[in-house]
Amino acid sequence: MTIVKNTELRRELTVGEVAERSGVAVSTLHFYETKGLIRSNRTRGNQRRYPRGVLRRVAVIKVAQRTGIPLSEIQDALSVLPDDRPLTVEDWGRLSESWREQLNERITSLMALRDHLTSCIGCGCLSLRECPLRNPHDVLSMEGAGPRLMDEDSRP
Amino acid sequence: MTIVKNTELRRELTVGEVAERSGVAVSTLHFYETKGLIRSNRTRGNQRRYPRGVLRRVAVIKVAQRTGIPLSEIQDALSVLPDDRPLTVEDWGRLSESWREQLNERITSLMALRDHLTSCIGCGCLSLRECPLRNPHDVLSMEGAGPRLMDEDSRP
DNA sequence: TATTGACCTCAACTATTGTTGAGGTTTTAT
DNA sequence: ATAAAACCTCAACAATAGTTGAGGTCAATA
Numbered sequence: 389m390t391i392v393k394n395t396e397l398r399r400e401l402t403v404g405e406v407a408e409r410s411g412v413a414v415s416t417l418h419f420y421e422t423k424g425l426i427r428s429n430r431t432r433g434n435q436r437r438y439p440r441g442v443l444r445r446v447a448v449i450k451v452a453q454r455t456g457i458p459l460s461e462i463q464d465a466l467s468v469l470p471d472d473r474p475l476t477v478e479d480w481g482r483l484s485e486s487w488r489e490q491l492n493e494r495i496t497s498l499m500a501l502r503d504h505l506t507s508c509i510g511c512g513c514l515s516l517r518e519c520p521l522r523n524p525h526d527v528l529s530m531e532g533a534g535p536r537l538m539d540e541d542s543r544p
Numbered sequence: 545m546t547i548v549k550n551t552e553l554r555r556e557l558t559v560g561e562v563a564e565r566s567g568v569a570v571s572t573l574h575f576y577e578t579k580g581l582i583r584s585n586r587t588r589g590n591q592r593r594y595p596r597g598v599l600r601r602v603a604v605i606k607v608a609q610r611t612g613i614p615l616s617e618i619q620d621a622l623s624v625l626p627d628d629r630p631l632t633v634e635d636w637g638r639l640s641e642s643w644r645e646q647l648n649e650r651i652t653s654l655m656a657l658r659d660h661l662t663s664c665i666g667c668g669c670l671s672l673r674e675c676p677l678r679n680p681h682d683v684l685s686m687e688g689a690g691p692r693l694m695d696e697d698s699r700p
Numbered sequence: 701t702a703t704t705g706a707c708c709t710c711a712a713c714t715a716t717t718g719t720t721g722a723g724g725t726t727t728t729a730t
Numbered sequence: 731a732t733a734a735a736a737c738c739t740c741a742a743c744a745a746t747a748g749t750t751g752a753g754g755t756c757a758a759t760a
Contacts, residue, residue: 402727404736414737415719423717433726435737454657459717484661491658495651501610502647505640560706570707571749579747589756591707615747 400429400437410446417446425449425463448483455491556585556593566602573602581605581619604639611647 407414420426421436426445428436445466452462465483563570576582577592582601584592601622608618621639 402736413719416717418739419718431726433737434739435726451657451661453717455654455661488658488661491654491661495654495658498611498647498651498654501607502644502651505607505644505647558706569749572747574709575748587756589707590709591756609747614745 400439401442403428403436403438406438406442406446410443410450412446412450420446420449420459423459423463425459425466448480452483452487455487456494457487457490556595557598559584559592559594562594562598562602566599566606568602568606576602576605576615579615579619581615581622604636608639608643611643612650613643613646 401409403414403417406417410417412420417426417436421428426438426442426449428438428442431437448466449459449462452465453459465486469479469483557565559570559573562573566573573582573592577584582594582598582605584594584598587593604622605615605618608621609615621642625635625639
């Protein structure tokens with residue numbers, strides 16, 4: 389790993405340095421840039437140079453992705469943020485609060501699903517009309533069109 | 545909706561009927577068939593006819609997808625199952641038990657992430673070296689390469 | 701029987717999230 | 731000054747999970 393001299397502490401980072409420090413590939417940083425998720429300055433020779441705040445942006449992107457938020461939405465959220473200064477606690481708080489809510493919804497939904505699975509294993513209700521797994525529109529909460537019960541005759 | 549006469553109760557289903565009852569598109573059923581997730585018999589005229597058990601298979605597929613399992617893995621799991629008879633409680637139990645474990649892992653991981661988000665909002669630790677969000681390889685538990693601390697100088 | 705709606709195949713296309721490679725340029729180190 | 735390492739763009743490719751459309755066939759109903 390490169391030894392960073394004190395005199396260089398505020399130097400802008402090359403794409404390779406950002407890749408190494410953030411743990412994402414150079415190609416991914418290029419890709420994020422085309423998507424407007426991060427931005428770079430260029431040298432006279434057209435090479436990217438990143439303000440060090442980009443590391444935090446990339447960290448935020450990766451965290452948001454882990455919650456299941458697509459890049460397009462992450463971009464929407466990040467676009468209201470300044471990219472010319474490091475994020476403040478308040479900036480981050482606004483973002484994470486909305487993401488936390490989505491994350492909670494996902495968790496709740498997955499837990500409900502898990503509980504259905506569990507009960508369907510234990511009780512043999514697969515044979516019954518009431519089993520939520522036989523009525524996917526209840527359990528899966530898909531769009532439109534109310535519940536359509538499945539037929540009796542595909543039971544074990 | 546078609547009124548099903550008693551005499552037809554065990555008739556095989558057309559692709560359109562399966563689509564309507566299961567809530568997935570005809571094209572999706574074709575697609576699942578190419579992936580080996582479901583199977584059909586054919587009429588002399590080459591049209592698909594499904595045993596009614598296909599409805600349960602499709603329901604299972606959709607449930608598994610909701611847990612975040614990719615189709616390839618769903619196919620692996622389903623491939624050990626008979627497709628010539630309806631699933632038994634035991635068949636389903638074997639499947640769902642392994643999937644429930646994966647589901648639990650996902651839930652646990654998302655909850656941990658949520659807790660990090662929460663604490664980072666509350667405590668302002670974004671400014672601190674210890675913040676898990678500043679050290680994505682801890683929080684994100686990505687492969688290889690131990691923790692690489694981010695620099696001091698991108699703090700707010 | 702004729703017609704209409706449902707069905708068939710196959711290829712191409714969509715969107716997401718990147719990766720890979722070719723061909724050429726810049727920066728850094730010696 | 732030169733060579734190596736890192737960088738550049740652009741296009742193509744990859745995997746996942748399907749959807750759409752063209753061109754043609756089948757089957758149920760009037």
